[in-house]
Amino acid sequence: MVVGESGLGKSTLINTLFNRELYAEKEARNPGDEPASSVRIETVSTDIEENGVKLHLTVVDTPGFGDALNNVDSWRVIVDEINSRFDQYLEAETKINRTNIADNRVHALLYFIEPTGHALKSLDITFMKQVHEKVNLIPVIAKSDTMTEDEVLEFKTRILDDIKNQGINYFVPEQFDNEDDETVSSTEEILSRIPFAIVGSTKELQTEDGRIVRGRSYPWGIVEVDNEDHCDFIKLRQLLIRNFLEDLKEKTSKILYENYRSEKLKR
Amino acid sequence: MVVGESGLGKSTLINTLFNRELYAEKEARNPGDEPASSVRIETVSTDIEENGVKLHLTVVDTPGFGDALNNVDSWRVIVDEINSRFDQYLEAETKINRTNIADNRVHALLYFIEPTGHALKSLDITFMKQVHEKVNLIPVIAKSDTMTEDEVLEFKTRILDDIKNQGINYFVPEQFDNEDDETVSSTEEILSRIPFAIVGSTKELQTEDGRIVRGRSYPWGIVEVDNEDHCDFIKLRQLLIRNFLEDLKEKTSKILYENYRSEKLKR
């Protein structure tokens, strides 16, 4: 699931993750139309192949979040969606034929933080508090090419402080004792970069030194999406698609869903 | 007066315009503090010299605007401030000794638009409609180094369409028939770039080709604030401080204030 205010590069990032135009270039609202003032749920699915494994992935988008004048209830529609997917699974589990349950629960929620350079906003804190016990929350810094390297480091520190002070739990990849050194160090590297500072683009450009890269071309230079010195996109992709897809599914199933189920059965 | 959501580079821009640290690097709110949820008015004054002319300028800042969960009334505190300054002037005008009236009316309102790349937000439209008949409204695209050249052009077109459709009047420098060609063409150049796409910075950096410039240093290159191929900062400075200070003051005094005064006297 992807959540964040309009214009933070969410559609572009999804296209970048799957390297395809899942979201066609957005039809801008017609001039003269009033901006939408409610949150909507839209899903789009795709099949990808990673390390020879075929994966069917569904992205749940939440246009309208945070875009109104009054965003006090912006989170409700989204929490309802997460709950309804838990309910669908609960219902399927109680049927006689349990062998082929479709698992449409939300396995990860990417929350896009605006690169203000200051601190988390009321909207960010309110939303994350509403969902962190229900989903694997992965906060990311949107459009991080807005910030210099120093600003990114400062902002990450500040975000982690705010998150800690507000008691927000975010997804942390697990490290196991029996892993080889290479896995341990790559997990540590991923951990050290959270929250990921991301840049998205499917445009292919040629750099000054002749390489073809995905990136954004400015008069002062080219930001490269897959360059780890420019942003943490690669780390995010590793976390979501390569290293931790099982981890995310497992935690959803064994912890988050079980909590939801027991809460529900208590009432 | 400077208005816009937190983190759009407003303080930095003011420092850049006057080339001094008018706003010290912002004390970030302490982690654990709830974000402020009301709009405040803060003023800071400075003296500058331009073309041998001494100018005493006051900047009115509006921290808190658009930062709450519910921003329906975000504009009120600001409109009250504009009105109260008109009232101060009205009162001073009615006194016997009218020779040295301090003119604290708002002569220009810089409105910072978030570089979403889509369209104006409800907050932008609501706010600009509340103030455009009271002040010289100068909309600017904040942190425009977030956008590529094509994105800036597209966004400017979209903003101007939205502004036109919503019936919002923004400040347009006047062109007179008796002006020399150079003045006419420089006014046209300024006009053609509205809304200005701005980047702010007081940091001095050295470019690859050895020049010392004010800018922001990214791993992929340096954005130069005073380079007209990188952003419209120079045009904004010309409009505010060089070419049109008189124009802004005159329009405030002859049109906007007169409208306010006659509205008030009618009741």
Ligand SMILES: Nc1nc2c(ncn2[C@@H]2O[C@H](COP(=O)(O)OP(=O)(O)O)[C@@H](O)[C@H]2O)c(=O)[nH]1
């Ligand atoms: N600076 C910057 N701009 C981006 C990035 N990703 C997308 N954009 C631009 O931001 C604008 C909005 O992107 P979009 O993906 O539609 O945002 P969404 O509304 O969150 O889905 C477009 O002009 C994109 O080209 C990024 O990583 N950095």
Ligand SMILES: Nc1nc2c(ncn2[C@@H]2O[C@H](COP(=O)(O)OP(=O)(O)O)[C@@H](O)[C@H]2O)c(=O)[nH]1
């Ligand atoms: N990309 C970019 N960042 C900027 C620009 N101006 C300021 N910033 C950064 O944005 C952050 C917030 O700036 P600040 O001036 O405090 O914003 P304010 O809250 O609107 O007053 C700081 O990290 C600044 O360095 C700009 O023109 N472009």
